[in-house]
Amino acid sequence: MTFFEILKLYVWTFPFLALSSAMLAFCGAHLAARERTLQSLSISQGAELGSIAFMLLALILHLDLQEVESWMTLPAAVGIAFLAGSFAGKSEKFPASSRATALFALWIGLFALTQVIVAGHPALESHFSKIAIGDIATITSAESQVLCLVSIVFSLVLFSRRWEFLRASFSISLMGNNGTKQEKSNSMLLLLIPAVSTWSSGFSLTCATLFIPTTMHSLFQKAGGARSHIIRCVCDGLLGAPLGLFISLTFFPGLPTVSVMVLTLLSFSFVSARFFKF
Amino acid sequence: MNSDNSLIFACENLSIVFDERALFEPLTVSVQAGKVTHIVGKNGIGKTSLLRLLGSEDIKFSGSILSKPSPAEIFYLPQLQSLQSHLPFTLEEVAVLIGNGLISKSFIARDMDEISKMFPQFFSEIQRNKVWNKASGGERMRALLAGAMACRSCRVLLLDEPLNHLDVHSILEVQHSLLQYLRNEGKDLSVFIVSHEPLEALSEGLGGRYQALTLANSEVKLRELK
Helix, strand or coil: CCHHHHHHHCCCHHHHHHHHHHHHHHHHHHHHHCCCHHHHHHHHHHHHHHHHHHHHHHHHCCCCCCCCCHHHHHHHHHHHHHHHHHHHHHHHHCCHHHHHHHHHHHHHHHHHHHHHHHHCCCCHHHHHHHHHHCCHHHCCHHHHHHHHHHHHHHHHHHHHCHHHHHHHHHHHHHHCCCCCHHHHHHHHHHHHHHHHHHHHHCHHHHHHHHHHHHHHHHHHCCCCCHHHHHHHHHHHHHHHHHHHHHHHHHHCCCCCHHHHHHHHHHHHHHHHHHHCCC | CCCCCCEEEEEEEEEEEECCEECCCCEEEEEECCCEEEEECCCCCCHHHHHHHHCCCCCCEEEEEEECCCHHHEEEECCCCCCCCCCCCEHHHHHHHHHHCCCCHHHHHHHHHHHHHHCCCCCCHHHHCCEHHHCCHHHHHHHHHHHHHHCCCCCEEEEECCCCCCCHHHHHHHHHHHHHHHHCCCCCCEEEEECCCCCHHHHHHHHHHEEEEEECCCCEEEEECC
């Protein structure tokens, strides 16, 4: 496909991907600062589990999976993600030394449960693969438009509260302070976005976009402070993920799209962290 | 609650209650505005809880509080729980975030330069852009204090173990910066400091303005320097 053919075909997918990836990179930087990486992993796994569980329920009720609209699974995905998040939140009461292990145990438990549900019906295999690995290239134009709109709303909320997020991340990471009710609602938002993204773009792409930019900048950023770090992460998400989709479609159509996107994002973030100073 | 302007804190038979038990002997004390009170006592005696009670947090206590500052007048700087952060905060960003709280965003943006100009005793040009993770303990504490001082409505500063994790040189450095501020711009500021370290530089430099409040199971003592 030529450049213009790709643009025409994915006219809504690219802006959606750019916005959602920028948002996820923003959330990832704050989640990592608050040591919520494993918690967000459990929440994303919860979203995956909820979505698959809803599909199984649809099969039990003898509904045709082709007729089950993808948005119908959203409440189940977010609901189970919320439950997983609540369980993960209980780990706060554990000693700091055991917290990561407890969260890992929760994630592996949710993963196993997802596998058990998938084994419940052969028709669930393809849905599981779609939500686990992601299938961004097959999102329809109508779905992309709706997701684009949702991403704009979320982005505006995050942008308007960017100082509050920064202050809360500082206070949580260094003073162990979970802060005010408003800060708690901000934390919920930071965890809700990955849940919705897992439902729409898949577990792998969500986790990669959340944590690759912030990890790269944390390792290689030479100058600038926390604000600069977050701006760099957002730029990586904004440009790196759509670039990955473009490279996948143009040069490697035979390779898994999400894997090419993740590797492109990894390389893009490395180059941006290592060689660009602003 | 504060009827007398010169009185910043007064209590009668006050003790912190934990597990239905008073942590220290009942405390009856009056602290005048502008005093620097060093709260001392062994671990677990309730020093931090007393400070948090002063900071209007919901802490169980017995006795009565006759006078205390309003929450808007207080700046509470809690103990540092971790010395490293994933985000590379610069010392200037730390001061601005601490100082502004959740006040408007435009204020934060404008004040990036302002805080370091306002408090040269806490900041030098070189330190401003230093990353928190790579700064020394003394530099970190001075950035936190600069932020606390920038809180303009603040009349009372509550510092919980500000000298923890610092070497001897940094302890002196931080005390001297604080002393310089308290002697100049912060003449009316009341300070409560919980610290295991002796605050010799502060006690010598402030004279009668400094007092030590010792909490113990057997006795509670307010000692004022002559």
